[in-house]
Amino acid sequence: MFGGTSAPTGIPTNPPNPPNYLYFSADNPSGTKSAGCYDTDSDELAVDWNDNSVGDLIPCFDHNTLSDLLENNSLSWKYYAEYLDNIWVAPNGIKHICEGPNGQDPACTYSDFENHVQTQSQNILTDLSACTLSNVTWVVPPGQWSDHPGFQNNENNSIQIEGGPAWVASIVNALGNSQCKDGSVSYWDDTVIFVVWDDWGGWYDHIKLPPGMFIRGEEGTWGSGYVYGFRVPLLVISAYTGTNQNGNIVGYVSGACTGTGNCQNNTFPYQHDFGSILAFIEWNFLGPTAIGQINPQFEFADGNAPDYERPPNLHVPLIDFFPLYPTPRQFVQIGIPPGQWQNFNFTSYTGPYDDPDNDVIDDD
Secondary structure: OOOOOOOOOOOOOOOOOOOHHHOEEOOOOOOOOOOHHHOOOOOEEEEOOOOOEEEEEOOOEOOOOHHHHHHHOOOOEEEEOOOOOOOOOHHHHEHHHHOOHHHOOOOOOOHHHHHHEEOOOOHHHHHHHOOOOOOEEEEOOOHHHOOOOOEOOEOOOOHHHOOHHHHHHHHHHHHHOOOOEEOOEEOHHHOOEEEEOOOOOOOOOOOOOOOOOOOOOOOOOOOOOOOOOOOOOEEEEOOOOOEEEOOEEEOOOOOOOOOOOOOOOOOOOOOOOHHHHHHHHHHHHHOHHHOOOOOOOOOOOOOOOOOOEOOOOOEOOOHHHOOOOOOOOOOOOOOOOOOOOOOOOHHHOOOOOOOOOOOOOOOO
């Protein structure tokens, strides 16, 4: 979602020993150790294209990310999250962002990191009210506002953490009701919110991916490269998302299965992945020639988005979600059901903060 790869570098080495641009980080730091450039131990497992272990890596990598494309074109970005030293803060794993040129600063004290990474995710609400929303924004909630089931005192009791829907609704409502403008255009009329979930969430998926799907590897060899796993949900929220039916605007489902039987939803362009979001952002701000430019020498997920078709038959990733363009629809407030989160003030919360992922606590 930030750099389009988990490879340590995008630059082939000569000789390729080790060929880090061919490897993928495939594990989390062990125990409660810090992640990214805060981590000083080689404890993140790396695998090669054929899923063979190639040893451990220090998870302080260096390759371009979407943020580099944005900065190079005078566009702003922010990353909102707690726990600056854990795996949920993608910029802490990029050496030139975290430590600066040649690693000259201690872990994540370089100005690029400090100027763009916010230490509290609820600051997104403060910046929305102050009309200081960046061009591109990443927001990661703490565990209290995530959708992970089971936490705190009882790993099988999800009642305590049902803050996810209210948290997302608060951001959408703040954006939709904002009086802020980019020039003469309101925030609501020129912003899209992508809501995604980490990993696959532990839920059942009835769609089996067809053989041959791969992100990077040897084409046609199932299991080589970084292959797709279980699907995760994606919500697209904007003034241009929806369909008109009898004059009413209703929701839209990309690749909706309207037939019967074994509907795989695999008709182009209805396959999307995380690279689709990166490619859409690149096209939206920088034009079609920017797609795949995070690392043009060896394309990452942005250039390999399954719904991207290169010119002359250009197909923009995720474009099917915006059939109402160029006429925006009016924002409709999202209601939060009665309960402990209905009147919760996220901006006044001061902690404690839990990890968004409860894998350490929930052994199920």
